[in-house]
Every structure is written in C-alpha cells, then in structure tokens.
Amino acid sequence: MIERINRGRVQASGVLLGPGDDAALVAAPDGRFVVTTDMLVQDRHFRLDWSSPEDIGRKAIAQNAADVVAMGAWPSAFVVALGCPADTALEFVDGLSDGMWAEAARAGASIAGGDLVRSRELVISVTAFGDLRGGAAITRAGARVGDTVAVAGRLGWSAAGLAILTAGSRPDDVAEALAAHRVPQPPYAAVLDTVTTGVTALTDVSDGLLADLGHIAESSGVAIDLDSAALRDPALERLAARMDADAAQWILTGGEDHAFAGTWSPETDLPAGWTPIGRVCAGHGVTVDGATRPGDAGWESFGGVDSAVPGRSR
Amino acid sequence: MIERINRGRVQASGVLLGPGDDAALVAAPDGRFVVTTDMLVQDRHFRLDWSSPEDIGRKAIAQNAADVVAMGAWPSAFVVALGCPADTALEFVDGLSDGMWAEAARAGASIAGGDLVRSRELVISVTAFGDLRGGAAITRAGARVGDTVAVAGRLGWSAAGLAILTAGSRPDDVAEALAAHRVPQPPYAAVLDTVTTGVTALTDVSDGLLADLGHIAESSGVAIDLDSAALRDPALERLAARMDADAAQWILTGGEDHAFAGTWSPETDLPAGWTPIGRVCAGHGVTVDGATRPGDAGWESFGGVDSAVPGRSR
Structure with a gap:
C-alpha cells in the first residue's frame, strides 16, 4: 500500500530523501523550520458522504499549509500518518493521496513520508513544514495600536x-x-x-x-x-x-x-x-462597529455533536 | 487542556518558538532536518490495561526518536497530535504528556507543539525531528559485502x-x-x-x-x-x-x-x-547460520487481530 501511494510521485526539490528509510530528510536552507500538525477524524472533521477522497486529501493538506503560510513561511514538505479500517477501499486511499499530492504541489511542496496503520475510524494526521527564507516568523503577537x-x-x-x-x-x-x-x-x-x-x-x-x-x-x-x-x-x-x-x-x-x-x-x-x-x-x-457580539464563539474541539464540523488550526 | 499540558514545560534550546501560534519554529543548524512520523492506535499499538499513561507516552516518543537516531541524527523536537474520546480523564492526558516529555528529554529534545481533537478511540500521532550536525544521513542502503x-x-x-x-x-x-x-x-x-x-x-x-x-x-x-x-x-x-x-x-x-x-x-x-x-x-x-528461517515474518500493519501488537517504524 505504501509503495502504491508513492508510486510515480515526484518529490519537491527540498525533499532530499523521501519515503523508504527510517526517516525522511528535508532541506531547511534558513537554518530553522516552521512546523505545525493537525489531526482530522472521520465524521468529526470530514464526512465521506459530503466530500470525495480527493477533497478530503486536499483540505487536510490545505489547512496545514495555511498554518505554515500564516507564519510567513514557504511550505517545504508534509508528512502524513493515516489510520484506516482494514476494509478501507484501495480507491479511497488512492483518491486521498492524489488530493494530498495535488494540494501539496499547489503549496509548492510534496509529501516526504508517512505512516499507515489500522484503526477503527479514519484518522488523518498531517504535519507541515516551511522555510522562512531568512525572514522573521510572523507571530500573532506583533499587532500595534493604529495598525x-x-x-x-x-x-x-x-x-x-x-x-x-x-x-x-x-x-x-x-x-x-x-x-x-x-x-x-x-x-x-x-x-x-x-x-x-x-x-x-x-x-x-x-x-x-x-x-x-x-x-x-x-x-x-x-x-x-x-x-x-x-x-x-x-x-x-x-x-x-x-x-x-x-x-x-x-x-x-x-x-x-x-x-x-x-x-x-x-x-x-x-x-x-x-x-x-x-x-x-x-x-x-x-x-x-464598536460593539461586542455575544455568543460568537469560534470552533471548540470538544464541543458540539459528533458530526462533521469546522476544523481548527492548533 | 492544551494550556494544562504545556504548563511549566521547558523547551529544549532548539525549539525557537513553542506552542501558542499558528506553528512552531525549530532550529535546523545543519540546514536539513530528519523527520519521521508514527501513529499509535488504542488496542492495536497499546492497551490501557497493560501500560500506564506515562508508559504509553514514553513509548510513543521513544519509537519516533529511535527512527531519528537510526538516520544518525540528534533528536531536536517532536510534535504530537492526540485524538481522544470526550470522556478521557484529565489524569490520563497528564500522564501521557508527562511520559512524552520525560522521553523527549532523555532524547535531548522537547515537544514543540501539537493538536488535540476528539475521536472515538485514542490515537496518538507523533512526528519527530533530528539534526545531522553536518554528517551524512545513514541510510539502509550502504551495507557492503564483508561488513x-x-x-x-x-x-x-x-x-x-x-x-x-x-x-x-x-x-x-x-x-x-x-x-x-x-x-x-x-x-x-x-x-x-x-x-x-x-x-x-x-x-x-x-x-x-x-x-x-x-x-x-x-x-x-x-x-x-x-x-x-x-x-x-x-x-x-x-x-x-x-x-x-x-x-x-x-x-x-x-x-x-x-x-x-x-x-x-x-x-x-x-x-x-x-x-x-x-x-x-x-x-x-x-x-x-547460513539457513533461512521460514515463517519468520516481521510485524505487518494490517495483519493479525485487533489487540495490542508490536509497533513498526514506517
């Protein structure tokens, strides 16, 4: 299965060593790397009756790439751990993987490695990396009055x-x-x-x-x-x-x-x-407009019902 | 919960920016970084009646750190995505986190960030990073006759x-x-x-x-x-x-x-x-001793029964 997922894929230039060894090797020309990770769980972060496997793959990569970009960093690589039931269709994994690779390419990167295990429900865990190209990380802490x-x-x-x-x-x-x-x-x-x-x-x-x-x-x-x-x-x-x-x-x-x-x-x-x-x-x-809007809370990880609901970044 | 997990933790020197922003920032003085990821699923890779939360946390980090070291790289940081049922005890997450931090420290690193989501079964996804300190990555491909x-x-x-x-x-x-x-x-x-x-x-x-x-x-x-x-x-x-x-x-x-x-x-x-x-x-x-041992296959991700069985590295 892992061979099937990786067959014919072309790694981005920053991935110096891709899947197949104990670990991958990714370039970090800046001397630092930005890293973020998100876990998506079936029927909570995505639903198979609402989205195609390709859609789910694209979205899983996109939300992680967005976190990298939100630091002012250029996406360089992703790794993906996938847990899926033993009866998961090969075509589902193919579609998921195709979607991930497509979005990784749109972000200028590729998928450097991963893990594949059996689980009761589908779980997708993506970790994304980025390079700051010599710039400062742009955090949430720098806003100044008047901006x-x-x-x-x-x-x-x-x-x-x-x-x-x-x-x-x-x-x-x-x-x-x-x-x-x-x-x-x-x-x-x-x-x-x-x-x-x-x-x-x-x-x-x-x-x-x-x-x-x-x-x-x-x-x-x-x-x-x-x-x-x-x-x-x-x-x-x-x-x-x-x-x-x-x-x-x-x-x-x-x-x-x-x-x-x-x-x-x-x-x-x-x-x-x-x-x-x-x-x-x-x-x-x-x-x-100068007034608070009561009740406008954002997404809460452990709130709500067990249906697909908006994801969150960290 | 995320605040609780991170309270009082001291990051390793290579973690330049820890949890709390869109992404973390990790030093890569070598200009490259080694990366590996493993997913552990409850009742498949660990059992709550066999191991304490601390044990499970230590092992999750250890198996990823070992993959980094197996490339000849010094562990620099980890990120952890955790999926857990809504009724998971706070004490379980505390213990898991304590075990992870202890093993990360034994490996010379710390936990730079993560994600926490709700899932039906416990799922732990660890991604580990390492620095080659200017050396070549030691792959599986270099063995020579006579070694x-x-x-x-x-x-x-x-x-x-x-x-x-x-x-x-x-x-x-x-x-x-x-x-x-x-x-x-x-x-x-x-x-x-x-x-x-x-x-x-x-x-x-x-x-x-x-x-x-x-x-x-x-x-x-x-x-x-x-x-x-x-x-x-x-x-x-x-x-x-x-x-x-x-x-x-x-x-x-x-x-x-x-x-x-x-x-x-x-x-x-x-x-x-x-x-x-x-x-x-x-x-x-x-x-x-010059003879093959038939039937001595290693661990297969999708084989076996759904009980805790040995993990695997990639």
Whole structure:
C-alpha cells in the first residue's frame, strides 16, 4: 500500500530523501523550520458522504499549509500518518493521496513520508513544514495600536457550504459554497508575496474571524474593532437570504476557508489581495462597529455533536 | 487542556518558538532536518490495561526518536497530535504528556507543539525531528559485502513482555520483560556517540531483527548471515524456558525494543555498546547460520487481530 501511494510521485526539490528509510530528510536552507500538525477524524472533521477522497486529501493538506503560510513561511514538505479500517477501499486511499499530492504541489511542496496503520475510524494526521527564507516568523503577537486589520482570501463561504450540507435541502446555485467547504483555496502565494514589508501580525482564519483575531488581540495585548460594511459580501448575502441565514454570522464565525488575517503598519499601503476590515485599538477583545457580539464563539474541539464540523488550526 | 499540558514545560534550546501560534519554529543548524512520523492506535499499538499513561507516552516518543537516531541524527523536537474520546480523564492526558516529555528529554529534545481533537478511540500521532550536525544521513542502503553486522541495545525482551501480557498468567521474575515491553529504552546516546566512523548502514529494530535487517539487505543489494551463538541471551532463555517459549524467536522477530542494527566496515573496531552478530555477504535475504528461517515474518500493519501488537517504524 505504501509503495502504491508513492508510486510515480515526484518529490519537491527540498525533499532530499523521501519515503523508504527510517526517516525522511528535508532541506531547511534558513537554518530553522516552521512546523505545525493537525489531526482530522472521520465524521468529526470530514464526512465521506459530503466530500470525495480527493477533497478530503486536499483540505487536510490545505489547512496545514495555511498554518505554515500564516507564519510567513514557504511550505517545504508534509508528512502524513493515516489510520484506516482494514476494509478501507484501495480507491479511497488512492483518491486521498492524489488530493494530498495535488494540494501539496499547489503549496509548492510534496509529501516526504508517512505512516499507515489500522484503526477503527479514519484518522488523518498531517504535519507541515516551511522555510522562512531568512525572514522573521510572523507571530500573532506583533499587532500595534493604529495598525490596519486586513484579510486575504474569502470568508464565510465554507460555513455556507457546511450549512447547506447540514440542512440537506439544496437551494439552487450553491456549487460555489459547496466547493468552498469541500476544498478551501487558501491564497498561499498572494500572502507570501506580500508579507515581507509592513505586516505586524498574521494568522490564518480557521476557528472563525472573531476567534482568530481574538488570538491576535490577546497575544498582542490590544483590541481590534471591525467595520461591518467592509466585511459585506453581496453574493454570500444573496445565498444566505435564500436559506434564511445570516451571512455576517458565516463571515465572522465560520472557519475552514483558511483565509488569512493580518495587521499592517498604518504607514504601509496594503498590497494587492488584501482588504482592510478594521483597526487595532487600545484595550482587549474584538468588536464589530464598536460593539461586542455575544455568543460568537469560534470552533471548540470538544464541543458540539459528533458530526462533521469546522476544523481548527492548533 | 492544551494550556494544562504545556504548563511549566521547558523547551529544549532548539525549539525557537513553542506552542501558542499558528506553528512552531525549530532550529535546523545543519540546514536539513530528519523527520519521521508514527501513529499509535488504542488496542492495536497499546492497551490501557497493560501500560500506564506515562508508559504509553514514553513509548510513543521513544519509537519516533529511535527512527531519528537510526538516520544518525540528534533528536531536536517532536510534535504530537492526540485524538481522544470526550470522556478521557484529565489524569490520563497528564500522564501521557508527562511520559512524552520525560522521553523527549532523555532524547535531548522537547515537544514543540501539537493538536488535540476528539475521536472515538485514542490515537496518538507523533512526528519527530533530528539534526545531522553536518554528517551524512545513514541510510539502509550502504551495507557492503564483508561488513560486520552489529546491534546496540537489547533484543527480544519487549517480545517476551508482550508474550507474558498476552498469556495472562505471570511466572516469577518477569518485571524486566514487562518493563521492556512497556517502556523501551533505545540507547540513543550510545549510537549517536559512535556512528561517526565506519558505520555503512543503520536502522532501528522495530519490525523484528530479521525483517529490519531484511530492509538493509534489500536496500543495499546484499545478503546478511547471522551467527545464532552471538545472539544468545542466557537470561532471556531462562525466562523463555519457564514459559515454554523460544527465546531465539523473540530475538529474531520481536520488534519494539528499538535496539539499533548497523553494518560496519571490516576495518573498523566496533565501538563500545555494539555486539557483532553476523556478516554482510553477496546475494540477497537474511539467513541464520547460513539457513533461512521460514515463517519468520516481521510485524505487518494490517495483519493479525485487533489487540495490542508490536509497533513498526514506517
């Protein structure tokens, strides 16, 4: 099976030694490497009746790659441990692996190794690596009062797709939302091409915009106020109206789009791909138009029911 | 929970940024890093009635650290993704984490980050990193005809412990075997202090000596013949006799002691801690006293029954 998964794959140039020995060997030209790990569990982080194996593979890699990029690092490699029941179809593993390799390539990297074990439910554990190319790691702790808050990538569309799948009944014209839920498209390159100057704090949006900006606010010892008008998305509002849903709620609390949120020095002209959505202020917490939104908690790992629900980054 | 796990922990010097951001940052002074990942599943790779949480944590780290050392690299950091049922006791996670930190420290490293999710069965996914300190990676492919085959560390004791636990009835004086099964003690330092000269191929023994030497033989395009007399262990034979078991079988096919097996240039005096057990020859396959032992397969990931059985390295 491991041979089958790796057959014909071409490793990225940074993978100096791929699968087949006790360990792999990956280049770290910067002399440091960024590392993050996420575990996805069947029927909790993904559902086989909602997503194809390729979709699941792409998403598993994308959410880890987004965490690497959120540090300002270029993805270099991934390793994947997969637990699956003994009766898992070969085609499922093939599809999962194809999706992983496709998304790893989109992120500029490849899959350097892994493990394959038997388990009762499907469990996918991805670890991702990145290289800072001599730059400083961009943490959540650098936001300063007066900075502009901006996002790159889409917000709320994955939450809309999840709402559609959960409701079961499908209004027309929802393909975009379903695709957003099944295969997030984090704008890796747009972020990495622009974070070299002026960005003071950076994160990916995986727990929901309010929750993830809350992490920046807490780590940086500041408050953040968002401008609701800047967050509006007419296409998402039209979709929400057809579902009697609240587009703002999707935008503010939906994770899994793996957009990026950052704070920028006010002297910096926001680069292409970034949309200003608010301001860093003195204080603590995150507000919208100056007011808190009670009950807008982000994703909680151990809350909720045992159905597929948005993933989280750490 | 994540805060609780990390409270009071002191990171190794190579961990430049630990838990709390989108990703961790680890030093790679060599400009490359070794990486390996292993997934452990409850009732397949460990059993809660056989091992304490601390034991399980130590073993999970040890088997990954052994893979790093088997490349000739010094462990630098680990990341851990943990899936556990919602009713998992806090004390279990505390114990698991304590065991992991203790073994990571014994390997000279620390736990730089992780993920914590809900799952139906306990799943532990460890990824380990190491630094080659400017040396070449020691693969399985370098064995040459005429090399000496040698081992560092104990063989068969973990298999003996597993046999005792499986049998249920416990003869006297089995504490050593039970401890060997519960907490392997790979001789990291002894290996890393000695592999600088003369070693041509190296692996850790996780699938069983015959299987792992088989990997070296296949990768190197050579045969290996072992000397049964050199492998004898009188204490293990006494234990085996009391259980009507075969010590040689434990030694040749038991994994999980995470001893190390290497091939050494015949010009090299074997360093302290290494015991010669055989010779590299022309041909293919692994023999004992010139004969094959039919049926001595190593651990197979998807074979066997769903009870705790020896782990494997990749």
